[in-house]
Amino acid sequence: MREGYEGTGPGAITPDGCAVELYARLPVADEPDIIAAAVPAGAHILELGSGVGRVTHPLLERGFTVTAVDESADMLARVRGARTIRSSIEDLDLGERFDVVILASFLVHAGDEEVRRGLLRTCVRHVAEGGCVLIQREGADHHTDVPRERVDPSGFTVRITSVEPAGEGVSSRTRSGPRRSCPDR
Ligand SMILES: C[S@@+](CC[C@H](N)C(=O)[O-])C[C@H]1O[C@@H](n2cnc3c(N)ncnc32)[C@H](O)[C@@H]1O
Structure with missing residues (x-):
């Protein structure tokens, strides 16, 4: 498992500590609606860290084309109807540009600054001119509002x-x- 990450749960565990079975059982919330409201209809979306497709599948149902990227083969094996690419996000270089790039699941909060920069460079490398990058991040009080x-x-x-x-x-x-x-x- 990657340094600074821990995780337990049923089934395979990804390098960032996610239990594949847990994500397969988690229902989707309002993420697809938020994304659909923010981007052009029918856009080609590059989803970084897609997991099992919890958000991917509802986006496909809404008429988007999705390329789903994840470093976990166990996660990607559950994705249906989208092109899947197994890669670390930091190393991804598809030589293609997308209308929309999504970096969700708070991945941008990676503790290692180089990893963080790598994630953001991948967003920049893959977004089309005039396209958009959607990043899901925590609120400013996420380290103080505890427990x-x-x-x-x-x-x-x-x-x-x-x-x-x-x-x-x-x-x-x-x-x-x-x-x-x-x-x-
Ligand atoms: C918390 S899960 C969320 C999955 C999905 N976005 C969702 O909301 O259901 C994070 C996913 O990102 C993947 N991931 C985390 N860091 C990654 C990295 N640096 N490169 C590629 N995949 C990564 C993990 O393998 C895992 O599937």
């Missing part, structure tokens, strides 16, 4: 139980899910 809890209407709860400094402007956050280190700002 906190979100009860999802579909029946699961996410708890952020502690945040501890891990040095060099990075904090380590423990939650009921994959643990990761994030920059403090």
Whole structure:
């Protein structure tokens, strides 16, 4: 598993600590509606860190074309109806440009600055002129509003139980899910 990440759960575990079976069972929320409202109808979307296709599949149903990228073959094996590419996001260089690039799931909070820069460079490298990059990030208080809890209407709860400094402007956050280190700002 990648340094700074931990995760447990049923089935295979990805290098960033996600349990594949857990993501296969997680329902989608309003992510596809938010994306559909922000981008042109029928756009070709590059989805970075697609996982099992929790968001990919509803985007396909809404008429978008999706290229789904993930470093986990176990995750990508669950994706249906989209072109899939197994790659680390940082190393991705398809030589193609997309109307929309999505970097969701708070991946932009990677604790390692070089990884963070690599993720953003990939967005820049793949977005078409006039296209857009959608990035999902935490609110400004995500390291101070602790402990906190979100009860999802579909029946699961996410708890952020502690945040501890891990040095060099990075904090380590423990939650009921994959643990990761994030920059403090
Ligand atoms: C928290 S899961 C979310 C999956 C999906 N976006 C969703 O919302 O259901 C994060 C996914 O991103 C992938 N991932 C994380 N960091 C990655 C990286 N640097 N390169 C490629 N894939 C990565 C993991 O393998 C995992 O499938």
